[in-house]
Amino acid sequence: MRTYSIAVIPGDGVGVEVIPEGLKVLRRAGELTGSFEIVTTDYPWSCQWYLEHGKMMPEDGIDRLRDSDAIYLGAVGFPGVPDHVSLWGLLLPIRKEFDQYVNLRPIQLFEGIDGPLRDRGPNDINILCVRENTEGEYVGMGGRFRQGDPEESAIQVSLFTRKGVERVARYAFDRARERRKMLASATKSNALNYTAVMWDEIVAEIGAKEYPDVALTSYHVDALSARFVTAPDLLDVVVASNLFGDIITDLGGALQGSMGLPAGANLNPERKYPSMFEPIHGSAPGRAGQGTANPMATIWAGAMMLEHLGETEAAGLVMDALRYVAKHGPKTKDLGGSAKTTEMGDAIRGAVEAVAIPT
Numbered sequence: 001m002r003t004y005s006i007a008v009i010p011g012d013g014v015g016v017e018v019i020p021e022g023l024k025v026l027r028r029a030g031e032l033t034g035s036f037e038i039v040t041t042d043y044p045w046s047c048q049w050y051l052e053h054g055k056m057m058p059e060d061g062i063d064r065l066r067d068s069d070a071i072y073l074g075a076v077g078f079p080g081v082p083d084h085v086s087l088w089g090l091l092l093p094i095r096k097e098f099d100q101y102v103n104l105r106p107i108q109l110f111e112g113i114d115g116p117l118r119d120r121g122p123n124d125i126n127i128l129c130v131r132e133n134t135e136g137e138y139v140g141m142g143g144r145f146r147q148g149d150p151e152e153s154a155i156q157v158s159l160f161t162r163k164g165v166e167r168v169a170r171y172a173f174d175r176a177r178e179r180r181k182m183l184a185s186a187t188k189s190n191a192l193n194y195t196a197v198m199w200d201e202i203v204a205e206i207g208a209k210e211y212p213d214v215a216l217t218s219y220h221v222d223a224l225s226a227r228f229v230t231a232p233d234l235l236d237v238v239v240a241s242n243l244f245g246d247i248i249t250d251l252g253g254a255l256q257g258s259m260g261l262p263a264g265a266n267l268n269p270e271r272k273y274p275s276m277f278e279p280i281h282g283s284a285p286g287r288a289g290q291g292t293a294n295p296m297a298t299i300w301a302g303a304m305m306l307e308h309l310g311e312t313e314a315a316g317l318v319m320d321a322l323r324y325v326a327k328h329g330p331k332t333k334d335l336g337g338s339a340k341t342t343e344m345g346d347a348i349r350g351a352v353e354a355v356a357i358p359t
Contacts, residue, residue: 004038004043005039006070006071006072007044007242008041009045009072010046011074012046012078012285012288013078013287015073017295017341021295021342022295022299022301025302025352026038026319028307036309043061043064045057046076046078056089059089068274070309071276072305073276074277075281088140090137096134098276099272099273102132102275103130104129104131105263107125107252107255108126108127109121109125110322110326111326112327113258115257124233126236127237129237129239129252131239132241133167133266135160135242136160137156138243142156158243166202166206169203172237172239181213183211183214184235184237184238184246185216185217186220186224186238186241189220198285199241221240221244225251253280260295260296264304265277265301265305276303279300279301281293294305299348303318330347
């Protein structure tokens with residue numbers, strides 16, 4: 001039996017409530033398959049930690065995480081700490097230092113959950129978004145000048161490299177080749193005449209030379225956003241820069257029927273560094289402490305973690321359990337039900353047993 005060392009950062013708000021539910025489901029999947037066990041190291045880094053220490057994590061935080069097999073994150077952000085402080089103090093340093101250059105976001109509507117689109121069901125919404133995760137618009141280059149003056153100004157610089165575009169494009173093409181052999185590329189090359197044009201040229205070049213079997217379509221990101229709503233069934237794998245990917249994946253998450261469902265993975269595909277897995281819903285401070293948060297996104301992110309670690313059987317059990325509970329219940333408040341966070345976790349844990357040991 002394999003043992004995985006998982007660094008756990010519950011974070012803020014509902015993060016501390018949903019992470020335990022994810023762990024109990026993942027551990028049960030490991031027991032039932034008999035293939036692995038999970039050993040966790042908890043790190044209390046959060047906005048509360050920032051208020052006490054003046055930073056989001058200690059100076060040696062990255063080194064503490066380095067030897068982990070993966071990182072399991074709850075949520076970061078809470079009133080009293082500006083969002084740019086919490087993001088640049090914890091999540092972005094982890095993504096950049098561990099070269100987690102792929103942000104992977106599956107967008108699926110489960111049977112039993114009503115999405116917001118009229119006459120669109122699970123067969124219509126099954127999109128895999130591949131977001132470039134370490135450069136582009138989020139490199140943090142720029143500055144503010146003469147703050148508070150009438151002449152105050154700010155500059156924010158995007159940085160796109162050939163290496164960065166090539167590697168995320170190849171990852172997306174590979175995923176498209178495994179699926180329906182369709183890749184949509186998000187761009188805005190009519191207005192961004194340097195970065196987006198370079199993106200378009202590199203993606204097209206790689207497609208033509210290395211993936212002639214994959215149909216590539218380039219969309220301006222505004223038109224692509226509209227297509228998410230009007231024709232999601234015509235989309236399969238989508239590749240986008242950091243900013244564009246950030247926006248369209250949240251739009252995609254809304255198509256799933258609740259922001260308590262979308263899961264994400266920050267991947268270093270070469271496995272040189274640990275990858276990080278998280279729900280997308282954020283810390284939801286208004287719901288924190290009520291015990292009503294939906295743990296499904298966290299559990300889904302855990303299934304992605306198992307898949308990345310090579311535990312495909314266990315990952316499949318967890319995903320089957322999520323689909324079973326989505327269809328048959330119970331449901332948390334965001335899905336129109338009254339189940340508590342722990343009740344939902346228990347139900348999914350039980351469903352893992354049910355799908356693993358059919359009656």
